[in-house]
Amino acid sequence: MAYARAAARPLPHRRAQSRRSAAVIPSAIFRLADMVTPTPGGASVKHARYNLGIPCGTRVSSSVSRYDTSCEIHPPGTVLVAMYGGFQKIGRTGVLQRNAATNRAVSAILADRQRVNPAFLNYCLVRSQPAWKKIAASSRKDPNITKQDILEFQIPLPPLSEQRRIAEILSSVDEAVASTQAVIEQTRTVQQSVLKRLLSKGIGHSRFKQTEFGAIPEPWKVVPLRTVAHIQTGVAKGKKDIHDPVELPYLRVANVQDGHIDLIELKTITVSASQVERYSLRPGDVLMTEGGDFDKLGRGDGWKG
Template sequence: MSEVGRQGHQAHGEDWVPDGWLTLPLGSIASVRKTKGTAKSGVPCVELEHIESQTGRLLGWDASGTQTSIKTSFTKGDVLFGKLRPYLRKYAVAPFDGVCTTEVLAIYPNEEIIDSNFLFNLMQGDGVFSTVEALSYGTKMPRVSWADLSDIIVDIPPLSEQKKVAAILTAVDDKLDVIAGQIEATHTLKQGLMQTLFSQCSADWPTVSLQEVAGIRTGVAKGKKGLKEPIELPYLRVANVQDGHIDLTEVKTIAVDAAQVERYALQSGDVLMTEGGDFDKLGRGDVWEGQISPCLHQNHVFAVRPTPSKLNSYYLAALAASDYGRQYFLSCAKRTTNLASINSSQLKSFPVLLPPLDEQVRIADIVAAANARIETLSTKKAHYQTLKRGLMQKLLTGEWRVKLDSPSGIA
């Protein structure tokens, strides 16, 4: 140990553990459900896709009874953990009794030792999460087993302290839920506005194929060999192209031949659209405004370059994101179980509703106002997510202790 002693802590091997805390394997404080059940009418069935990454929210779970295969039963208060692709951080506290698929572990706490909400936050914490990532196996679809998870060593405070820590973190989660609801409501309003705008006068507007009013450019592929004069430049991946905004939080670089830079470089006004992904992400995108120059785009991202005298970039992005656009892309997309994709020929054939340019600008401005509201709320959401991560780092490690008799909770 690097220190002779540490106030408020006790020695445990090479580490220091806060006084009164226990150091135990995860398998001694929690177990997984093994009881089987059937997804039938009225019984909620949770799949991996129903657990929203990093938020603990369940979205769109199925209670229709259309799935009849045997599932794992879970109980209200269980921690539902997505063992497939664990890097997604899919955790949720079950708000009801139900069943889940084999890609989801239903973990229940030993209530004499650990609080369910504390366990939920503990498993999301950086300490446990980094170990989970290290234990996952498989390249294309990494996963982790409970046999491995149960051996993870964790430090836990007394139950009374756990409940206080969980209450503090839950308060932040509640705030995040409110913001998420506001974002969803704004998205719904935006979709309703677009539905109205594109249906009001569409019968009077001509329809042309996208290739008649824009150029469609494919992007650079990764891993090209034998480049004559390689140059490393920033490029946009599918992860950067979101519905209604371009996320530049992490921009990676790619090697390309210097002679090909102009071919793959984005121009301000290009409409970026994704080739595929989840059904709800098909054709998503936004307008590139030259935030980085030069900047390339990956081959899974199309760059559509409108003819300015005929087609407004922001109008096109709104049309593609509307129900009208999504219905077209889904109608011609190549589908697998949870994914869909389109090719450049299908994108070129996209039937563009073409009102006069001034009407295009009016529609684009209305949609832009909704997008600005969503962006503001998303920034607020990111702030609270950062706040929660900081609190988790302090509270789950005992760096900050809670006062059990204090309303604010933090010592």
């Protein structure tokens, strides 16, 4: 991660909103294997078989999928779990709202509805996503979770009526979060539009000139960033034999989002005491990611301190 320090007013700072689940005090703890109904194939949790010859997204009838291909159709209420496909995707879950097939990276769980509510089960799995990642990363060449991992997973089991109520409350929270997120996205769209106009048209200008960035007001200049700011990369991880070590919190790519700094989960790193001043952030510093997955490159925001 890189950051630029310039003599400029700090950008507005927005902390990411955290999504919290209600705590559940269970009357008992059960393995997931005890909470599902066996399917005709004899497996309660099954890998969806590969769909040969049918492009992804094509709608097919259940008779065609069952006899002419190897698709397995899962009914509404089936809980899906991502088993692999990238470390950040492992353990993602959802509940089917319609008949659907999945690929081999997803396992389908048919809950015994006399004992467990599918929506409640899904929230239990959502809450445990960090545990899935820990399992996936343990002594395996390619991070993944297996059918057996899912079968051995334990969940709290309140009475069915309480499960439904808990699921309803959490669903209401999800809807509120979705509504808020929609407003945030709309605000961001407006912000980007205003930003684009101000940074290309300025305020009150009538004469423009062409540059590599397009037309800009005639009095404006285009200069290299290095001429107006000090550019510095962050501290490197994994160093050994650090002299006079000091452990400090640090920002990762996951903390620097698109337009805000997420401080909900901060990790620490060990650096030499003599390097603390060099790597310390100050109000007004502008952070920008330069590593991570392709969709994470170039994210940034200002540090308020």
